[in-house]
Amino acid sequence: MKYIKKILTIEKVKVRDIAKKFDTPTYCYSYNQLKKNINDFKKNFESFSPLICFAIKSNTNVNLIREIKKFGLGADVVSIGELMMALKAGINPKKIVFSGVGKTSKEIAYAIDKKILLINAESKSEIKEIDRIAKNKKKKVQIGIRLNPNTDANTLSQISTGKKENKFGVNEKTFLELVNYCMGSKNISLKCLSVHIGSQILDHKPYEKMLNVIDKIIVKTKHNFEFIDLGGGMGISYGDNNRKLNYTKYNIAIKKFLKKHSTKIIFEPGRSIVGNIGFLISKVIYIKENDEKDFVILDAAMNDLMRPALYGANHKTLTSIKTNRKSKKTYEFVGPICESTDKFASLKNFQKLKEKDIIVMCDVGAYGMSLSSNYNVRPKPAELLIEESKIRIIKKRQKHKDLM
Numbered sequence: 001m002k003y004i005k006k007i008l009t010i011e012k013v014k015v016r017d018i019a020k021k022f023d024t025p026t027y028c029y030s031y032n033q034l035k036k037n038i039n040d041f042k043k044n045f046e047s048f049s050p051l052i053c054f055a056i057k058s059n060t061n062v063n064l065i066r067e068i069k070k071f072g073l074g075a076d077v078v079s080i081g082e083l084m085m086a087l088k089a090g091i092n093p094k095k096i097v098f099s100g101v102g103k104t105s106k107e108i109a110y111a112i113d114k115k116i117l118l119i120n121a122e123s124k125s126e127i128k129e130i131d132r133i134a135k136n137k138k139k140k141v142q143i144g145i146r147l148n149p150n151t152d153a154n155t156l157s158q159i160s161t162g163k164k165e166n167k168f169g170v171n172e173k174t175f176l177e178l179v180n181y182c183m184g185s186k187n188i189s190l191k192c193l194s195v196h197i198g199s200q201i202l203d204h205k206p207y208e209k210m211l212n213v214i215d216k217i218i219v220k221t222k223h224n225f226e227f228i229d230l231g232g233g234m235g236i237s238y239g240d241n242n243r244k245l246n247y248t249k250y251n252i253a254i255k256k257f258l259k260k261h262s263t264k265i266i267f268e269p270g271r272s273i274v275g276n277i278g279f280l281i282s283k284v285i286y287i288k289e290n291d292e293k294d295f296v297i298l299d300a301a302m303n304d305l306m307r308p309a310l311y312g313a314n315h316k317t318l319t320s321i322k323t324n325r326k327s328k329k330t331y332e333f334v335g336p337i338c339e340s341t342d343k344f345a346s347l348k349n350f351q352k353l354k355e356k357d358i359i360v361m362c363d364v365g366a367y368g369m370s371l372s373s374n375y376n377v378r379p380k381p382a383e384l385l386i387e388e389s390k391i392r393i394i395k396k397r398q399k400h401k402d403l404m
């Protein structure tokens with residue numbers, strides 16, 4: 001995405017043309033950015049060629065997942081719905097891992113029937129349930145146990161998952177007990193230790209700490225884990241700050257770990273694969289003048305993009321055309337929903353806007369559309385995949401009649 005002669009362009013397509021042709025609000029994804037992200041991710045860890053399982057929850061568009069699959073990625077799923085979606089996109093079941101603290105019996109049975117690579121269990125009760133279902137089906141099921149390494153990921157508390165107060169995984173004591181339990185079961189084959197300490201992580205040190213914790217616990221179990229699943233969480237840079245995770249240091253830490261343990265590494269990245277490929281294109285409905293700031297009321301709302309309301313997230317906000325309008329304004333960008341958290345950004349010195357101007361929110365490819373809802377009976381936006389000057393509708397805009 002860049003301005004070419006003051007006109008905002010995604011790949012080779014002008015944003016204002018997209019708005020005109022497909023209406024707003026609309027999600028757009030850049031295919032070439034997706035390709036670059038996947039190739040960069042692979043390159044960062046190429047010395048040990050990990051299995052990369054795309055975290056489906058970050059973007060559940062089946063056509064986009066199909067494109068991701070073509071690069072050889074597997075999937076990390078957290079519900080039967082996500083598992084069905086991954087399979088529908090053609091992902092090889094032998095590249096699918098199933099995480100989550102509350103898998104139901106139906107979900108476990110389905111995962112066993114589909115012969116996925118791993119069910120990453122998160123409690124004693126879940127392992128017993130897997131054991132029971134596997135025994136009934138006369139099957140041997142490959143599982144992982146998710147460890148809670150009690151490691152602070154140094155990210156937002158709402159998306160931290162690796163501290164002892166978080167519901168995820170089991171502590172060291174339970175982990176060791178569960179390894180023994182699995183050894184005594186005829187229907188369970190313990191293949192993996194998994195962790196996932198949080199999301200939007202920009203500091204490599206929590207990952208180093210996590211690896212140290214895993215190293216020690218593996219030694220205690222004396223078990224040979226065929227896979228170590230390190231989860232996802234790699235952060236991206238939002239807004240204008242160019243903070244990035246230091247992949248070189250993370251890679252060095254893993255290579256050091258692999259010198260001691262011979263195992264296959266699995267990653268479950270979501271945001272780092274699709275975050276910066278996505279844009280939400282919207283239109284200014286009204287501008288409401290106010291004392292200190294003017295409200296720019298967009299046709300996109302918190303139901304289309306929840307991240308600002310849910311986490312106070314900032315998404316870079318751009319206009320489709322840079323104008324020569326001299327005066328600058330302080331604007332609060334909001335949606336039409338009857339909640340004060342239906343607000344995207346407060347920005348000073350912004351180019352003066354007019355009603356019907358097109359506004360673009362950037363870096364919404366991860367947890368944008370996948371967190372959207374029909375709140376206020378608002379149909380969900382269309383989704384487009386852009387490659388050079390080609391535009392493909394990868395999901396049609398919902399219609400009101402779909403919701404009635």
Ligand code: LLP
Pocket residue numbers: 055058076099100159196198199200231232233234268269270271272307311366367371
């Ligand atoms: N693996 C597991 C087990 C996870 O729970 C998650 C994300 C991932 C992988 C992928 O993490 P990523 O690489 O995308 O950071 N809605 C929030 C993010 C929630 C993340 C939940 N788990 C947001 O909009 O920032």
